[in-house]
Each structure stands twice: as structure tokens, then as C-alpha cells.
Amino acid sequence: MTETFAVEQRRKLVTSLPGPNSVALQRRREKSVSRGAGTLANIYMDHGAGAILVDVDGNQLIDLGCGIGVTTIGHANPAVVTAAAEQAAKLTHTLFTVTPYENYVRVAEKLAEITPGDFEKRSILVNSGAEAVENAVKIARKYTGRRVILSLDHAFHGRTNLTMAMTYRPWPERAGMGPFPGDLFSVPVSYPFRDGLSGADAAERTIDYIRTHIGASEVAAFFVEPIQGDGGIVIPAPGFFARIKEFCEENGIVFVADEIQAGIARTGAWYSIEHHGVVPDLVTSAKGIAGGFPLAAVTGRAEIMDAVQPGGIGGTFGGNPVSTAAALATFEEIESKNLIAEAQRVERALLARIGDWAERFDIVGEVRGKGAMFGVELVRPGTREPNPEALHTVLTHATANGVIPLDAGSWDSVLRLLPSVVISEELIDDAAGVLEEGLAKAQG
Structure with missing residues (x-):
């Protein structure tokens, strides 16, 4: 360009x-x-x-790192800098759950537009990818009334106590940090370079593991990275996620696409799950969403997102006015350019x-x-x-x-x-x- x-x-x-x-x-x-x-x-x-x-x-x-996928649209993008500076001169904080403001609403409206699926959606804005994953866990558990959370081998979902336990590798993220929450299970992923399986065969292996080791009726949500970042840019074989999503639908499991690293236009689509032709129930966004400013989100089906009682999710700085202004400028840059x-x-x-x-x-x-x-x-x-x-x-x-x-x-x-x-x-x-x-x- x-x-x-x-x-x-x-x-x-x-x-x-x-x-x-x-x-x-x-x-x-x-x-x-x-x-x-x-x-x-x-x-x-x-x-x-x-x-x-x-x-x-x-x-x-x-x-070649972009702060691990954050500055997708470039360092110090002028449009983002201007939007953040202008917002900082007007209003830096009120806390949306005390006295709200328009930027938060506009970001939620945009996320409803760009995330996969043509159903009615809702969003909550938070500060980081780990916080988005943690809130998605809470939302899925509240909606389903179940407790078990699944993630894939080689996954990375964050560094909070809960999300560390959902992260596959013990070193360095988890070493000596326990005890961790229970009802969290890692299940086999499709890793074509190492397993040589078709997507369909890898999915059946995963499903069999869930059925024989965990029990599908116990599962609230299945978290997947459509392209695993920290896990080694692992791209599951075609058909893997289609079958996993079908299994989730058959068993009342919330299918969550963790798009914290691969989302927001990085992979040649708004979200990397689009490459697999699958529509998730919930999507987590972070990193590239605000051009370098701290912001993250959980977006998904209205009936799932609205299952949580008022006050059940939120946080002091989530959806900060400056970060949301930066996000709106980021969306505009992605589309206009x-x-x-x-x-x-x-x-x-x-x-x-x-x-x-x-x-x-x-x-x-x-x-x-x-x-x-x-x-x-x-x-x-x-x-x-x-x-x-x-x-x-x-x-x-x-x-x-x-x-x-x-x-x-x-x-x-x-x-x-x-x-x-x-x-x-x-x-x-x-x-x-x-x-x-x-x-x-x-x-x-």
C-alpha cells in the first residue's frame, strides 16, 4: 500500500x-x-x-511482533492518536456502569456488525484478553447452569488464575502459581503437521475424548482459538471446527471463539473463525481492537449475553472513553483503507x-x-x-x-x-x- x-x-x-x-x-x-x-x-x-x-x-x-498482535494497523496510527487525544481532552472516565457514554454503545454496535452471525447480539467491554475470556466463562456458566469449561491442547487464554488454568503449557505461565480452579479440561486439537489427521477425524478424536473422559452434558462452554497464537500458529484442518460446533449444538454447549490474537482483520478477515466457515455463539476480542490502547470485549448471542443479572459482569475501567474512541478510529481505518x-x-x-x-x-x-x-x-x-x-x-x-x-x-x-x-x-x-x-x- x-x-x-x-x-x-x-x-x-x-x-x-x-x-x-x-x-x-x-x-x-x-x-x-x-x-x-x-x-x-x-x-x-x-x-x-x-x-x-x-x-x-x-x-x-x-x-514483526506488534506487541503480540496489538498494533495491527501500525504503530502510532495518526487517526487513532487524534481520536484518543480529542477524547482525553473531553472525558477520561466516569465508569459506564455508573454514568454511561456513547462511545461504549458505538463500539458494541460495531462489534455486533462485524462479528460472525446475523442474529441479535450484545457486548460487554473490558480491559484485556484474559478478562474477556474470564467474563465469557461466567456468562456461559450462567446461561447453561453448568460448570465445566473445555479448551484445546496448545491453547493460550490468559494469565489470570482462571485463564492460566485454561492455558495448555505449564511453563512459564503456570509454574508454581496454583492451586487453580476446577472443572477446566484440555482436549485434543487438530494439529495437521503433528497428527496428520483430517479435520473430521481429529474432531471425532476430540469428541470421543469429551464423551469418555468428561461427559458432554456437564459442559458449559468450549473455548477455541481458530488459529492458535502462542500455541505455534496452529491452524486446525478443514472441517474440524464445523464438526466441533455441530457437537456443541447437539449438546447445548456454548461455542466460544477466542479471537484475542487472530481477530480484528489480522488474518485477512474480521475474525479468523470465518476461514473455517463456522459461526460461534460468543466471540472474545482484544489486542488489535483499539490500535494500542487497552480494550477487550465479549460479543455474542443476545439470549446468552443477557442471561447475566445486572452487575454480574463489568469493571472499573472496562470500555474506558479514551480506549473506545481509539477503537472506533481503528474500525474506521480498517474499513476506509x-x-x-x-x-x-x-x-x-x-x-x-x-x-x-x-x-x-x-x-x-x-x-x-x-x-x-x-x-x-x-x-x-x-x-x-x-x-x-x-x-x-x-x-x-x-x-x-x-x-x-x-x-x-x-x-x-x-x-x-x-x-x-x-x-x-x-x-x-x-x-x-x-x-x-x-x-x-x-x-x-
């Missing part, structure tokens, strides 16, 4: 990384910030625009540039993705055994050379790419070259 940005869209290094100012800030951080808040790279950022971040030493880095089509362009560019890596590198097992959401699964040569050491080498090389990708996967062996949908082909090519150097180094 042709667009002018406040920062030139190119990688530029003026110091080694991390630079001296970042090193100084890291020393200060170690004396004041909990080590539990770990980071991928101790490179401190000052500003950014589009797909470029500028650190405190003046280095320009290509951002056709950023869903731009996500599709990014997919084509990534496939053209890195789609052959499995043929070119013995340590690449598979390249997969949709839109601006890709994963590169790293393996030990000649096997499908995970290769976390290779991923560490690639990430270290990339961040030292001005490219910020992400890690993923239950075995820490998937290179995750979540660029902005406004990234250029030139930046994709440059970043891919740096990553290829890292792959060659890891391969030895």
Missing part, C-alpha cells in the same frame, strides 16, 4: 543492539521491576510508526518470500499462516522433533540485527511472525533476509 509514515520505513542500525541507552535503562529496570515481567529483547523503544520501531539509541527496527485486503497482501508476500523455507532449511519443518499471522516450526533435521535451541539462535540473531519476531509453540520451537498489515514488501524482504541468516547459523 502507498502511505506516508512519520518514520522512514526501513531498518537502520546506528549502534550495536542493545545500544548504550538501552543498557543503562536495563540496569535501572533490574533495580525496580520484577524479573517476572521478562522480555524477549532488552531493547528499549522510544517511538514508532507503521512497521518500524525506533529505540532510545536511534536504531530503527522492523517489528481496506486493511483486510492489506492483510491478504501480506499473506501473499510472506508466502512468496518464506514459503519455501521448509525446502531450503533442514531445520524448518513447516511454514504456515493466514494474513499477517505466520508460524515457522523448527525441528531437528530429518525429524519432526521440536528444536527450541534453533529458535533461540534465530531470535538472538534477529534482535541483534534490528528485526523483532516472536517465539511460540508448546515446545518453544515456532518462530512467530505477526507484522502490521501496513508493512511493505521491501521490509518483509529485508526482515526475511535477517531471519535466513539466523536459520543458517542455527542449522550449522
Whole structure:
């Protein structure tokens, strides 16, 4: 796409990384910030625009992570900045459940429009993805009168006590954090690279597990990520979710699409469940919804959302006036600039540039993705055994050379790419070259 940005869209290094100012800030951080808040790279950022971040030493880095999928429409999008600033000058807080305001209503109206399904919908706005998932659990339990919650193997649903327990991997998110709530179960997912099953066969395996280990009549809700993010950009085989949704309908189970990472135009559709041709009962949104401001939502069938008594859901800062103004500007940017089509362009560019890596590198097992959401699964040569050491080498090389990708996967062996949908082909090519150097180094 042709667009002018406040920062030139190119990688530029003026110091080694991390630079001296970042090193100084890291020393200060170690004396004041909990080590539990770990980071991928101790490179401190000052500003950014589009797909470029500028650190405190003046280095320009290509951002392939977007703060884990948040700045989908680019860093410091001018329309979002203006909308937030104008709203902040008018009203920053009243609490919607005390004295409401129009922005909240407008965001809910827009979510009813863009989420899948032509039925009547309602929404609640909260602060974070984990909070959205937690509220969706409460809503589903209230509606069904049941307690059991299902999630898929390799899932990530958050870091609160409840959502940690719904998250598959024990390290680092859950280690030493228990006890956790009960009535939460992880069930098999379709993982084509590892199980080789068709979507239909994988679904029947999942359903059999539920029937024999849990009991369908006990289940309130089934939470799924249509494309698993932290799990390694796992895209279930065609037909998997169609059969799972059918099973949920047959057994009175609320089917919840957790779209916190993959939603809001990132995958070339408003929501990634659309690629599977399935309409969920509830949808959780967050991350990319407000262009960098904290906001999340639960949206779904009116009869389910309205099952909760007034005061049963909510929170002090949920649907904050500034964040909702930013969200409305984000929606407008996506539509006016056709950023869903731009996500599709990014997919084509990534496939053209890195789609052959499995043929070119013995340590690449598979390249997969949709839109601006890709994963590169790293393996030990000649096997499908995970290769976390290779991923560490690639990430270290990339961040030292001005490219910020992400890690993923239950075995820490998937290179995750979540660029902005406004990234250029030139930046994709440059970043891919740096990553290829890292792959060659890891391969030895």
C-alpha cells in the first residue's frame, strides 16, 4: 500500500543492539521491576510508526511482533492518536456502569456488525484478553447452569488464575502459581503437521475424548482459538471446527471463539473463525481492537449475553472513553483503507518470500499462516522433533540485527511472525533476509 509514515520505513542500525541507552535503562529496570515481567529483547523503544520501531539509541527496527498482535494497523496510527487525544481532552472516565457514554454503545454496535452471525447480539467491554475470556466463562456458566469449561491442547487464554488454568503449557505461565480452579479440561486439537489427521477425524478424536473422559452434558462452554497464537500458529484442518460446533449444538454447549490474537482483520478477515466457515455463539476480542490502547470485549448471542443479572459482569475501567474512541478510529481505518485486503497482501508476500523455507532449511519443518499471522516450526533435521535451541539462535540473531519476531509453540520451537498489515514488501524482504541468516547459523 502507498502511505506516508512519520518514520522512514526501513531498518537502520546506528549502534550495536542493545545500544548504550538501552543498557543503562536495563540496569535501572533490574533495580525496580520484577524479573517476572521478562522480555524477549532488552531493547528499549522510544517511538514508532507503521512497521518500524525506533529505540532510545536511534536504531530503527522492523517489528514483526506488534506487541503480540496489538498494533495491527501500525504503530502510532495518526487517526487513532487524534481520536484518543480529542477524547482525553473531553472525558477520561466516569465508569459506564455508573454514568454511561456513547462511545461504549458505538463500539458494541460495531462489534455486533462485524462479528460472525446475523442474529441479535450484545457486548460487554473490558480491559484485556484474559478478562474477556474470564467474563465469557461466567456468562456461559450462567446461561447453561453448568460448570465445566473445555479448551484445546496448545491453547493460550490468559494469565489470570482462571485463564492460566485454561492455558495448555505449564511453563512459564503456570509454574508454581496454583492451586487453580476446577472443572477446566484440555482436549485434543487438530494439529495437521503433528497428527496428520483430517479435520473430521481429529474432531471425532476430540469428541470421543469429551464423551469418555468428561461427559458432554456437564459442559458449559468450549473455548477455541481458530488459529492458535502462542500455541505455534496452529491452524486446525478443514472441517474440524464445523464438526466441533455441530457437537456443541447437539449438546447445548456454548461455542466460544477466542479471537484475542487472530481477530480484528489480522488474518485477512474480521475474525479468523470465518476461514473455517463456522459461526460461534460468543466471540472474545482484544489486542488489535483499539490500535494500542487497552480494550477487550465479549460479543455474542443476545439470549446468552443477557442471561447475566445486572452487575454480574463489568469493571472499573472496562470500555474506558479514551480506549473506545481509539477503537472506533481503528474500525474506521480498517474499513476506509481496506486493511483486510492489506492483510491478504501480506499473506501473499510472506508466502512468496518464506514459503519455501521448509525446502531450503533442514531445520524448518513447516511454514504456515493466514494474513499477517505466520508460524515457522523448527525441528531437528530429518525429524519432526521440536528444536527450541534453533529458535533461540534465530531470535538472538534477529534482535541483534534490528528485526523483532516472536517465539511460540508448546515446545518453544515456532518462530512467530505477526507484522502490521501496513508493512511493505521491501521490509518483509529485508526482515526475511535477517531471519535466513539466523536459520543458517542455527542449522550449522
